[in-house]
Amino acid sequence: MALTQTKLDATEARISGLSLPKGPGWLTEAREAALVRLRAMGLPGRRDEYWKYTRPDTLVAPEATPAALFETEETCVFGEVDRLQIVFVDGVFDAVASDELTGEGIEITRLADVNADIHWAQGLYGALEINGQKPVERPLAALNSAFATDGVLIRVTGKVTKPVNLTYFHRSETSDEILHHVVKLEEGAEMTLLENGPAAARLNKVLEVDVADRARFHHIRTQGRDHERRAATHIFARLGRESLFKSFTMTANGVMTRNECVIELTGDDAVAHVAGVCMGDGDFHHDDTVFITHDAVNCESRQVFKKVLRNGATGVFQGKILVKEGAQKTDGYQISQSLLLDEDSQFLAKPELEIYADDVACSHGSTSGAIDETALFYLRSRGVPENEATDLLVLAFLVEAVEEIENEGLREEIASRLHGWLERRRG
Amino acid sequence: MLEIKNLQVKLEDEDKQILKGLDLTVETGKVHAIMGPNGSGKSTLSYVLSGKGGYEVTGGEALLDGKDILEMEPEERAAEGLFLAFQYPVEIPGVGNMTFLRTAVNAQRKARGEEEMSSTEFLKVIRAKAKTLKIDADMLKRPVNVGFSGGEKKRNEILQMAMLEPKMCILDETDSGLDVDAMKLVAEGVNALRSEGRSFLVITHYQRLLDHIKPDVVHIMADGKIVKTGGPELALEVEQNGYADILAEVA
Numbered sequence: 317m318a319l320t321q322t323k324l325d326a327t328e329a330r331i332s333g334l335s336l337p338k339g340p341g342w343l344t345e346a347r348e349a350a351l352v353r354l355r356a357m358g359l360p361g362r363r364d365e366y367w368k369y370t371r372p373d374t375l376v377a378p379e380a381t382p383a384a385l386f387e388t389e390e391t392c393v394f395g396e397v398d399r400l401q402i403v404f405v406d407g408v409f410d411a412v413a414s415d416e417l418t419g420e421g422i423e424i425t426r427l428a429d430v431n432a433d434i435h436w437a438q439g440l441y442g443a444l445e446i447n448g449q450k451p452v453e454r455p456l457a458a459l460n461s462a463f464a465t466d467g468v469l470i471r472v473t474g475k476v477t478k479p480v481n482l483t484y485f486h487r488s489e490t491s492d493e494i495l496h497h498v499v500k501l502e503e504g505a506e507m508t509l510l511e512n513g514p515a516a517a518r519l520n521k522v523l524e525v526d527v528a529d530r531a532r533f534h535h536i537r538t539q540g541r542d543h544e545r546r547a548a549t550h551i552f553a554r555l556g557r558e559s560l561f562k563s564f565t566m567t568a569n570g571v572m573t574r575n576e577c578v579i580e581l582t583g584d585d586a587v588a589h590v591a592g593v594c595m596g597d598g599d600f601h602h603d604d605t606v607f608i609t610h611d612a613v614n615c616e617s618r619q620v621f622k623k624v625l626r627n628g629a630t631g632v633f634q635g636k637i638l639v640k641e642g643a644q645k646t647d648g649y650q651i652s653q654s655l656l657l658d659e660d661s662q663f664l665a666k667p668e669l670e671i672y673a674d675d676v677a678c679s680h681g682s683t684s685g686a687i688d689e690t691a692l693f694y695l696r697s698r699g700v701p702e703n704e705a706t707d708l709l710v711l712a713f714l715v716e717a718v719e720e721i722e723n724e725g726l727r728e729e730i731a732s733r734l735h736g737w738l739e740r741r742r743g
Numbered sequence: 744m745l746e747i748k749n750l751q752v753k754l755e756d757e758d759k760q761i762l763k764g765l766d767l768t769v770e771t772g773k774v775h776a777i778m779g780p781n782g783s784g785k786s787t788l789s790y791v792l793s794g795k796g797g798y799e800v801t802g803g804e805a806l807l808d809g810k811d812i813l814e815m816e817p818e819e820r821a822a823e824g825l826f827l828a829f830q831y832p833v834e835i836p837g838v839g840n841m842t843f844l845r846t847a848v849n850a851q852r853k854a855r856g857e858e859e860m861s862s863t864e865f866l867k868v869i870r871a872k873a874k875t876l877k878i879d880a881d882m883l884k885r886p887v888n889v890g891f892s893g894g895e896k897k898r899n900e901i902l903q904m905a906m907l908e909p910k911m912c913i914l915d916e917t918d919s920g921l922d923v924d925a926m927k928l929v930a931e932g933v934n935a936l937r938s939e940g941r942s943f944l945v946i947t948h949y950q951r952l953l954d955h956i957k958p959d960v961v962h963i964m965a966d967g968k969i970v971k972t973g974g975p976e977l978a979l980e981v982e983q984n985g986y987a988d989i990l991a992e993v994a
Binding site for chain 2: 688689690691693694695696697698699700701702704705708709711712713714715716
């Protein structure tokens with residue numbers, strides 16, 4: 317289908333100030349190809365079905381809307397974790413603040429420093445993104461692959477116990493950043509990737525994860541703090557035989573967040589879990605868009621998304637499970653729920669199943685509800701003040717998603733952050 | 744001491760009067776029972792006293808040790824020492840029983856200006872009390888009332904009562920849904936809590952609970968009022984003859 321002139325113009329306007337970053341030949345080729353893809357698709361507009369519940373305007377505009385910096389006394393999440401920390405300030409790698417990029421069983425290279433010698437990354441940068449462009453186009457991800465200025469390439473060859481933590485700081489009110497990370501887990505390898513921080517006034521981020529046979533990847537991310545920040549993120553993952561992929565995201569604050577997660581289960585007996593909690597207060601729009609493709613036998617996928625919304629906040633969930641022909645014994649589960657703390661807030665959900673195999677177990681559910689008054693009264697009748705009782709019920713609502721985090725210490729860290737967020741908002 | 748004077752209550756949503764001038768005084772340290780046919784307003788009384796929404800007090804007052812509780816929030820009434828053992832204890836998925844109890848105990852202590860209980864002390868106390876009620880460690884860890892049997896739920900109510908040490912306990916049909924053994928266990932738990940400083944108001948349909956929790960005073964309630972008051976023999980009379988005779992007598 318030919319693009320409308322409006323779309324063409326909007327796309328050219330967005331990229332007119334950008335230039336393809338320099339790099340080795342293979343990377344330049346990948347970037348040029350991404351630019352061709354982007355131009356063929358055009359950036360999303362308000363009429364696109366995939367953007368029905370989230371207005372892409374501010375995410376595709378030529379200029380980022382400035383976002384005030386948010387000062388807080390609160391310590392950074394994961395601060396107590398023994399980790400390998402990699403720091404980005406307004407989308408630029410900060411070598412001084414970062415740990416040395418070395419470790420046993422792991423190779424880490426800054427995207428901006430990539431040279432022709434990194435053979436393992438050739439053919440991988442942008443490859444999973446291309447894969448994820450069908451059957452639904454994701455132009456912001458193509459834009460990212462073409463213009464990403466920084467990021468890291470991580471290759472994991474062993475069982476790495478120390479988590480790698482990407483920390484983002486937002487220091488300029490007008491920062492408009494594009495980051496692209498690639499993670500490749502070789503056969504039997506294992507790692508945990510942590511991400512935290514608001515990154516920029518506007519962030520476009522892609523994370524490509526290639527999980528080879530029997531490899532295990534854990535991902536825990538917090539997006540928060542800054543009230544006015546905007547972000548469009550994509551995770552593209554490909555899973556081999558008996559591999560495991562688990563991703564959890566906690567989002568608090570931010571006027572606009574669109575998190576897309578595109579997973580393809582290509583090897584038998586693979587497991588993919590994606591979970592998220594978001595807490596929206598006031599001028600807050602959060603969109604979780606998930607697309608999981610089962611293309612192998614006896615794989616399991618789980619999507620667990622919980623949203624607490626108040627003071628006019630909006631939550632969106634678009635989640636799809638596609639079971640391809642032959643993907644027998646698929647076990648697919650999807651739940652998206654919202655807790656609306658007032659009548660001004662809203663939750664828009666579009667759960668989808670598309671199944672071409674006949675021996676599968678897939679279920680999905682979506683609910684919106686208010687605080688359970690009976691439970692609230694029960695707690696209050698025992699002496700728990702109303703606001704504290706409400707917090708307990710909110711945490712109880714979120715817990716199913718938080719429990720998707722396997723590591724106990726990290727799970728407790730996230731739970732205590734949730735608690736802190738709620739406490740700060742008590743009247 | 745709980746003093747209820749001429750209490751009149753209607754449902755908020757519909758123009759239906761439930762309590763029609765109820766008078767009742769439960770002296771400190773005493774056990775009073777309220778019996779009455781279905782629809783007489785027994786459960787409404789327990790809910791209004793504990794502060795549940797949906798009811799409108801149109802007249803009268805309820806004083807706990809001289810303080811009017813009807814204007815208070817439910818949590819304030821609890822901190823003043825009022826406790827309702829629910830007829831249908833509420834299941835709260837996601838909230839651990841232990842977390843719930845500790846939050847409640849410390850919220851009440853805080854409201855009364857007392858020091859909060861440390862987690863070590865709390866664990867020690869709750870383990871001892873749970874043991875006498877045959878509540879195992881697993882039940883303490885599980886979410887509040889989720890997956891509990893009828894008997895477990897009621898025992899859990901009594902455990903809460905034991906932990907919160909209220910002055911005034913209202914038991915709303917605590918015997919409903921219990922087999923004989925479970926009822927005995929619950930009654931033993933209640934009896935263990937009887938003391939000079941603690942009063943009970945036991946609401947029940949049947950006399951059998953009162954075999955185990957012996958009341959000092961028995962009231963018969965009908966059509967939103969106390970219609971007859973007497974000693975434990977009144978409960979036996981109901982058991983033998985039903986409510987019809989008594990209601991005919993007072994009509």
